[in-house]
Amino acid sequence: MNVKKINELFGKELKVINMGLDSFADNLRKEEVTVLQMDWKPPAGGNKRLISLLEKLGH
Amino acid sequence: MKKILVRKNAYYDSVFLMLATKGLKQRPGIREAVVAMGTEVNLALLKEIGLLSGEAESAKPNDLVIAIEAETGDAAEEACRIAEEILKKKGHGGGEEEYRPVSLEGALSIFPEANLVVISVPGLYAAREARKALNRGLHVMIFSDHVPVEEEVELKEMALQRGLLMMGPDCGTAILNGKPLCFANVVRRGPIGLVAASGSGLQEVCCCIDRMGGGISQAIGTGGRDLQDRRVGGRMTLMGIEALKQDPATRVIVVLSKPPAEEVAATVLSKLEDTGKPCVAHFLGRKPSGDLGSIWFSGNMEEAAAMAVALSRGDRYQRTWSSLSEAEMATVAEREVKNMAPEQRYVRGLFAGGTLAIEAMALFEEQGFRVLSNVRKEPGRLLQSPHLSEGHAIVDMGDDVFTLGRPHPMIDSSLREERIAKEAADPETALVLLDVVLGYGAHEDPCGALAESVGRAKAQVAGRGGYLSVIASITGTEKDFQNMAEQKKKLEAAGCLVMLSNYQAALLASHVMKRLESRAHSGLSA
Numbered sequence: 001m002n003v004k005k006i007n008e009l010f011g012k013e014l015k016v017i018n019m020g021l022d023s024f025a026d027n028l029r030k031e032e033v034t035v036l037q038m039d040w041k042p043p044a045g046g047n048k049r050l051i052s053l054l055e056k057l058g059h
Numbered sequence: 060m061k062k063i064l065v066r067k068n069a070y071y072d073s074v075f076l077m078l079a080t081k082g083l084k085q086r087p088g089i090r091e092a093v094v095a096m097g098t099e100v101n102l103a104l105l106k107e108i109g110l111l112s113g114e115a116e117s118a119k120p121n122d123l124v125i126a127i128e129a130e131t132g133d134a135a136e137e138a139c140r141i142a143e144e145i146l147k148k149k150g151h152g153g154g155e156e157e158y159r160p161v162s163l164e165g166a167l168s169i170f171p172e173a174n175l176v177v178i179s180v181p182g183l184y185a186a187r188e189a190r191k192a193l194n195r196g197l198h199v200m201i202f203s204d205h206v207p208v209e210e211e212v213e214l215k216e217m218a219l220q221r222g223l224l225m226m227g228p229d230c231g232t233a234i235l236n237g238k239p240l241c242f243a244n245v246v247r248r249g250p251i252g253l254v255a256a257s258g259s260g261l262q263e264v265c266c267c268i269d270r271m272g273g274g275i276s277q278a279i280g281t282g283g284r285d286l287q288d289r290r291v292g293g294r295m296t297l298m299g300i301e302a303l304k305q306d307p308a309t310r311v312i313v314v315l316s317k318p319p320a321e322e323v324a325a326t327v328l329s330k331l332e333d334t335g336k337p338c339v340a341h342f343l344g345r346k347p348s349g350d351l352g353s354i355w356f357s358g359n360m361e362e363a364a365a366m367a368v369a370l371s372r373g374d375r376y377q378r379t380w381s382s383l384s385e386a387e388m389a390t391v392a393e394r395e396v397k398n399m400a401p402e403q404r405y406v407r408g409l410f411a412g413g414t415l416a417i418e419a420m421a422l423f424e425e426q427g428f429r430v431l432s433n434v435r436k437e438p439g440r441l442l443q444s445p446h447l448s449e450g451h452a453i454v455d456m457g458d459d460v461f462t463l464g465r466p467h468p469m470i471d472s473s474l475r476e477e478r479i480a481k482e483a484a485d486p487e488t489a490l491v492l493l494d495v496v497l498g499y500g501a502h503e504d505p506c507g508a509l510a511e512s513v514g515r516a517k518a519q520v521a522g523r524g525g526y527l528s529v530i531a532s533i534t535g536t537e538k539d540f541q542n543m544a545e546q547k548k549k550l551e552a553a554g555c556l557v558m559l560s561n562y563q564a565a566l567l568a569s570h571v572m573k574r575l576e577s578r579a580h581s582g583l584s585a
Contacts, residue, residue: 002222006302009174009198009224010277014238017166019188020179020202021072024241027499030540031238031245036170039159040180041070043187046098046120055187 062135064143065114066123070096071149073181077466079145081473086141088134089127094142095464097122098181104464120181163191175224177240179203185228186210193217193225200280201227202241208290211282215294224302225295227282231258231500234265234278242469242500245538249274250371252309254299256285256316259412259457260343260360262496262534264315267364267560269536273371276309277302286319286327293323297330304334311370313339313363317417328354337370339363343414344421360418361560383558388567391556392574395490399575400525403489406430406572407482408453409475411468412534412561415494416455419565423451426569433458448482451572453492469501476512483516483527489575490528491516492568494561497535497546506533506546510553517554528571529555532564 016035018025025037044050076094083092091108095101097118105111110126118124125142129135160166167173176192178185182205189199193214201214206228218225226233232255233240237248244262246269255261258280265278279302281295296314303309312334314327319342331338331354338354341363350356355376357363369376383391406423410416416434423430433445434455442452445460456468456475468475475493482488491513495505502508513529520527531550535543547557558564 001219001298001301003298003302003305005196005222006198006224006298007305010236010302010306010308012174012236014175014236015170015173017163017170017173017176017192017197018179019163019176021074023074023500024177024179024202028238028240030499033238036166036173037157037159038163038166039070039161040188041068041161042120042181042184045068051184051187 060129060132060135061110061112062127062129062139063110063112063115064125064139065097065118066125066146068121069123069146070121071123071146072179074466074470075149077464078471079142081466081471082145083127083138083142086134086138088130089138090130091126091128092138092142093124093126094146095124096120097124101464163188163195167195174198175200175235177202178227179241182206182228186214189214189225190217193221193223196221196223198224199226200224200230200233200240201282202230203227204229208284208288211284212290212294215291219294219298224279224298226280229284230280230282232261232278233280234275236277237275239499242496242498243278244269244498244534244536246536247274248276250276250308250310251313251367252276252303252306252311253278253313253315254281254296254303255279255314256281256283256287256296256319257343257414259494259496259534260315260414260418262498263360263412263415263561264313264341264364264367266534266536267361268368270559271364271368273364273368276306279303283317286316286323289320289323293319293327296327300327300330300334304336309336311337311339311367313341313367315341315343315360315363317343317414318345339366339370343417359422359562360414361562383563383567388570389574391567392570395526395528395556395571396575396578398526399489399528400486400523401579402486403525404575404579405448405487406451406453406490406492406568407448407488408492409478409482410453410455410494411457411475412494412496413455413457415496415532415534415561416453418561419492419568420453422562422565423453423569423572426573428569428572433460448485448488454478469496469505472502472505472508476508479509479512479516480519483519486523486525488520488527490530490568490571492564493529493531493555494564495531495533495535495546495550497533497539497541497543499540501541503541504546505541506549510549510555513550513553513555529553530558530564530568530571531555532558532561534561
């Protein structure tokens with residue numbers, strides 16, 4: 001079982017992309033973690049058929 | 060007077076919207092208020108309460124719906140104006156100058172050094188985003204639930220092949236490199252590494268370790284199904300154990316889970332043995348049957364913490380850490396039942412943490428009580444309605460039935476406050492058992508909010524000639540932003556007995572209930 005990348009992460013500073021609840025990013029900043037908050041929205045306006053088409057196209 | 064507005068393509072996260080809704084509902088003259096995204100579930104909810112009409116009927120998941128029912132037209136107008144103000148402020152708040160990319164590709168183009176993606180988008184979309192992150196070599200934590208198990212297996216398999224962390228779905232808690240993620244506490248760093256398939260359980264064990272003077276190297280969450288569902292087969296638990304095995308900063312490994320599937324448990328135990336490090340295994344609701352080589356089995360979460368701390372110091376474990384001795388518990392029990400009325404017979408546990416509820420239930424059953432709950436599957440143990448306690452009852456108020464369209468009780472205590480009042484109105488309630496979870500993600504003053512309800516409940520029962528016993532535990536540390544000592548004081552001032560761990564609170568509650576039973580049997584009453 002290869003866990004090298006996990007052990008590397010343990011030795012590094014966390015750099016987080018937060019996708020979703022803003023409060024999680026705010027809390028990490030209070031702990032001095034570098035965070036990038038995304039402006040996430042449901043893909044294809046939440047249209048399930050379009051989303052599955054996008055998936056098939058590799059997006 | 061009803062007023063319904065739709066704002067096209069204005070996406071806000073669910074926790075923010077639920078709190079905004081709550082704020083509006085509390086305004087004078089407002090009968091009903093909903094501020095939500097136009098998802099199928101939310102539209103159905105609006106229809107049910109008669110607030111779906113006009114443009115809102117064709118709202119999409121990206122559209123925001125503001126629906127108000129007020130006593131007067133003016134009140135409805137005012138509420139809508141306030142809602143728009145809150146939303147506008149939110150849109151501009153938190154990071155005015157900060158650029159917020161809309162896609163992971165965009166995020167990585169300006170932040171290529173990112174190494175972890177935390178995903179809390181609606182469950183329907185979470186796996187899709189996680190797949191992208193794993194494909195780009197990023198570690199992932201999925202907080203979202205309602206992700207199908209097939210997708211969980213696929214994601215964890217991807218992570219396994221790439222040597223990456225895939226924590227979750229439904230992973231509420233983790234601490235990596237000393238940094239609390241999502242719902243987690245600020246704990247001391249140290250040599251104890253944990254892998255847990257339970258969020259509130261992981262918080263409880265980490266906080267107990269911290270209070271006992273121990274410290275945490277890493278706390279890896281796996282999501283509740285990792286060990287319980289054969290299809291997931293402990294994939295992330297096994298990877299987590301391997302990573303802790305290879306981590307020089309970790310000297311002791313703790314694994315924590317609700318009862319695992321039998322064959323998965325065997326694989327995990329053999330993996331633990333293989334680490335060559337001292338290990339503690341705690342499988343909730345399963346009684347330990349002796350220790351196995353380097354693996355210690357704990358009977359409760361507090362004990363798991365105590366064992367880990369002892370092992371990390373090279374000591375033999377002995378139970379020395381307790382806030383009350385057996386004799387003191389007996390004295391307290393005597394005092395608590397003294398003024399109870401003869402019809403007061405039952406314990407009512409109202410829990411925010413699912414694993415904390417299970418631990419309390421297991422203890423009561425061990426002590427010979429028959430406990431009903433909304434989350435029990437055994438025949439004859441399921442409450443007929445989760446909203447109505449009967450007999451001895453322990454309710455997990457974080458369960459889906461309570462949280463659909465409402466914030467989790469760890470974030471917003473109003474559901475529990477209402478339920479405390481309901482239990483106090485039931486003449487058969489003798490004792491209310493509570494858990495309080497502090498830390499990031501949780502309510503900013505949970506004990507302050509609960510203390511008021513506890514005070515009112517106690518006064519109500521006293522007013523009809525009885526006495527309501529209230530016992531609570533606080534899962535938190537001195538370093539959590541809510542201020543543990545202040546929180547404890549607030550509950551105690553309301554007459555609540557506060558214990559150092561969930562196990563001890565449940566144990567004290569069981570002592571009180573035993574004393575009450577023996578008083579009833581001896582035919583004495585106060």
